[in-house]
Amino acid sequence: MPIRFSPAISRSGPLFRCFASNATKRNVPRAQPQPQPKPKLNEPSPQKLEASNQYPKEPWYRVHIRIIGKFAGFSLILHVVSTYGYSINLTGGISMLPTVAAQEEWVLLSKYHRRGRDIEVGDVVSYYNPLVVGQMVMKRVIGMPGDFVLRDTPGRSDVMVQVPEGHFWSAGDNQAFSRDSRIYGPIPLALIRGKVIASGFPSGGWKWIVNTLKEPEEFRA
Amino acid sequence: MWSHVSRTPKYIYNIALGVSILLYTNKNIFITSPITGASMAPTLSPHHHTTGSYDLVFFTRLFPGYSARKGEIVSFWTPHEPEKMSVKRIIAKAGDTVIVGRDGKRRGGNGVLGGIEGEGAVNYFKRGDRVSVPAGHVWVEGDNTENSVDSCDYGPISLGLVTGRAKYIVWPTYRIGSIKTGVMSKTKVIPGVSEMPAEYFDERNQFTR
Numbered sequence: 001m002p003i004r005f006s007p008a009i010s011r012s013g014p015l016f017r018c019f020a021s022n023a024t025k026r027n028v029p030r031a032q033p034q035p036q037p038k039p040k041l042n043e044p045s046p047q048k049l050e051a052s053n054q055y056p057k058e059p060w061y062r063v064h065i066r067i068i069g070k071f072a073g074f075s076l077i078l079h080v081v082s083t084y085g086y087s088i089n090l091t092g093g094i095s096m097l098p099t100v101a102a103q104e105e106w107v108l109l110s111k112y113h114r115r116g117r118d119i120e121v122g123d124v125v126s127y128y129n130p131l132v133v134g135q136m137v138m139k140r141v142i143g144m145p146g147d148f149v150l151r152d153t154p155g156r157s158d159v160m161v162q163v164p165e166g167h168f169w170s171a172g173d174n175q176a177f178s179r180d181s182r183i184y185g186p187i188p189l190a191l192i193r194g195k196v197i198a199s200g201f202p203s204g205g206w207k208w209i210v211n212t213l214k215e216p217e218e219f220r221a
Numbered sequence: 222m223w224s225h226v227s228r229t230p231k232y233i234y235n236i237a238l239g240v241s242i243l244l245y246t247n248k249n250i251f252i253t254s255p256i257t258g259a260s261m262a263p264t265l266s267p268h269h270h271t272t273g274s275y276d277l278v279f280f281t282r283l284f285p286g287y288s289a290r291k292g293e294i295v296s297f298w299t300p301h302e303p304e305k306m307s308v309k310r311i312i313a314k315a316g317d318t319v320i321v322g323r324d325g326k327r328r329g330g331n332g333v334l335g336g337i338e339g340e341g342a343v344n345y346f347k348r349g350d351r352v353s354v355p356a357g358h359v360w361v362e363g364d365n366t367e368n369s370v371d372s373c374d375y376g377p378i379s380l381g382l383v384t385g386r387a388k389y390i391v392w393p394t395y396r397i398g399s400i401k402t403g404v405m406s407k408t409k410v411i412p413g414v415s416e417m418p419a420e421y422f423d424e425r426n427q428f429t430r
Contacts, residue, residue: 077241133286133380167300188300189303
C-alpha cells in the first residue's frame with residue numbers, strides 16, 4: 001500500500017488550487033485532446049505562431065537600428081557637452097614641461113572660457129594655432145588686451161609691444177622649446193578653445209592647474 | 222533602452238537630444254542667419270542702410286577653415302571683438318601680397334606679422350602698403366569697401382576664426398539664389414606661396430607640428 005501524506009491544508013482550498021492536477025480533481029472529467037486541425041498550405045503552424053509571440057514583433061534589423069540610434073543620440077549629447085561644457089584631451093609636446101608632461105598627459109578643459117571669456121593673465125589656455133588650421137596648442141596667457149609685453153625671448157631684446165584689442169599674448173612654460181606668440185604675434189581671443197583646469201594621467205596623479213601669477217604684495221594695499 | 226535602469230524621465234533625454242541636434246547642426250553643418258550692416262552692400266542686404274531690410278543667408282559650416290577659397294564670402298569671429306561675427310569676402314590667401322586699397326582705422330590686428338613694429342608703435346595700414354599674408358591667414362574685405370571694417374583695419378585674419386561659407390540667399394523670396402563667388406574689389410593682389418616660420422622646421426628641414 002503506498003504511503004499517502006495527508007496534506008495539512010485542504011486540497012480544495014485557494015492555496016492548493018494552483019498545484020491541483022487533473023488527477024486530484026476526481027469529479028472533473030479529463031480534458032479530451034482536441035483534434036488538431038490540419039496545417040494548411042502557406043500558413044504558419046500553431047507552434048510557430050506561439051514561438052513568434054515570445055519575441056518582439058518588430059523584425060531583427062529594427063532592433064539594431066534602435067540600438068544604433070540610441071548610441072548615436074548619446075554620443076551626440078556627449079559631443080555637445082564636450083563642446084560647450086567640459087572636455088578631456090590628450091596632450092603632447094615639451095613646450096609646457098614643468099606644468100604638463102611631454103607625453104601621455106591628459107587635461108581637463110573648461111569650455112565656458114572659449115573665445116577668451118573670463119580669461120586672466122597667468123591662465124593656461126588651449127587655442128587653435130593661427131598659422132596651422134585645426135592644430136590645437138596649449139600655452140600660458142602672458143598679456144591681455146592693452147598690456148605691454150616683451151616681444152622676444154627674455155635677454156635677446158628689450159622691444160615691448162602692446163597687445164591689441166581683442167588679442168592675447170601666449171608663452172610656453174618651457175621658453176627654450178616653445179613656439180608661441182614670439183613667432184606668430186598676438187593671437188585673437190576668439191581662437192581660444194577653453195581654459196585648462198586640471199591635468200593628469202590615466203593611471204592617476206591628477207592635479208588642479210592654478211594661476212601661479214600672484215599680485216605683488218606691495219601693490220595690494 | 223535604459224528606461225528600466227535610470228530614474229531620469231525619458232523626456233529629459235529627449236529634450237537633451239533635441240537641443241544637441243540643434244546645436245550640432247548649427248555649429249557644424251549649416252546655419253541661416255540675417256546679414257545686417259552695409260559692408261557687403263551690393264551682394265548681401267543691399268538696402269539695409271536705407272530701408273532696414275536684410276537677407277537671410279545660408280552658411281555651410283562643414284570644415285570652414287579647410288575649404289574656404291579665394292573669392293568666397295565667409296563668416297568669422299572678428300579679431301578685435303571675440304564674441305562678434307562678421308561676414309566678408311576673401312580677397313587673398315596665405316602667401317599673397319596685398320596692396321592695401323584704403324587707409325585703415327586700426328582695430329586690433331596681428332602685430333608682428335601685420336602691422337606694429339618697434340617700441341609699442343601703433344601703425345595703421347596706409348593706402349598703398351604692401352602686406353604679405355602669413356601662413357594660415359586670409360585677407361578679407363567687404364564688397365562695400367568704404368563702409369566696412371575689414372582686413373584694412375585689423376590685418377589678415379587666421380583661418381581658425383572662419384566659421385562658415387555663405388552659399389545661398391534664402392530670404393526675401395525675390396532674392397532667392399546662390400551667391401556668386403569671385404573677387405570683386407579693386408585691391409591689387411600679388412600671388413605668392415605661403416611659408417611657415419623657420420621654427421616649424423627641424424634640422425632636416427622637415428615640418429614638425
